[in-house]
Amino acid sequence: MPETIAYEKRNGVAHITLNRPKRLNAFNGLMHEELYAVLDDSENDESVRAVVLRGEGRGFSAGADLSSFDEEIEENTPDLGQYLRDTYTRAILKMTRMEKPIIGAVHGPVYGAGFGMALACDVRIAAESAKFSVAFIRIGLMPDAGVSFFLPRIVGLGRAMQMSMTGDPMEANEALTTGLVTKVVSDEELITEATKFAEHLATLPTKAMGKIKASLYRSFESDLETALETEAVGQTFCGYTEDHKEGVAAFAEKRQATFTGK
16 A cells, blocks of 8 residues: 555546645655555556545645755765756656546645646645745745646736746635636535536546647647647547547437446
């Protein structure tokens, strides 16, 4: 069983919980390895059709556990770039390439690289207590863990620049108005609301959901012609799925479709 991650699957949803509450779910080496392992399991388990990512304790994540660098810093300056390649880069690429929706259920501090992990989720639902901070500038660093890619695309260049240069936190309600999160609920309702949404997504055509996700991410780097071709290729794939056949049949028969994710 993982030591730093809680992991369970029910009703078509994988529930992944960052579970180092005494360290505000800050990432150490073991947590990186265990998170990647459960993401990989969620991706490859056909019974899983959606994922919820959350944090245990008083917040989602404070980012990197800086205490894990203490010994290395005493000996020499660590190569932070290689650290990123070995840790956050692997997880974020896994999350964005997974052809299943990932719902971030965030509360309390969502700071630094923890913010990056939240941004890598496809949809974010926030508790009223959530506070988002890029934070890196406070220790003389630039944003990493995908923040420089996701944040300006979600909130706009000017707001992303301001957040990155100052590290000032953004409250949940402001995050809602900027599109950073799609819903704000009470802390008590957060897990229920995220689970309800994920379970709803798990009843929808999973293969088509994967193509939606892939095409939207690719659109960031595509011209119109490339985007149109990506749609055409994806639609060919979707057209041969069992869920497409079921959707058409249900429409013709004027009944509710029952999708199986195949």
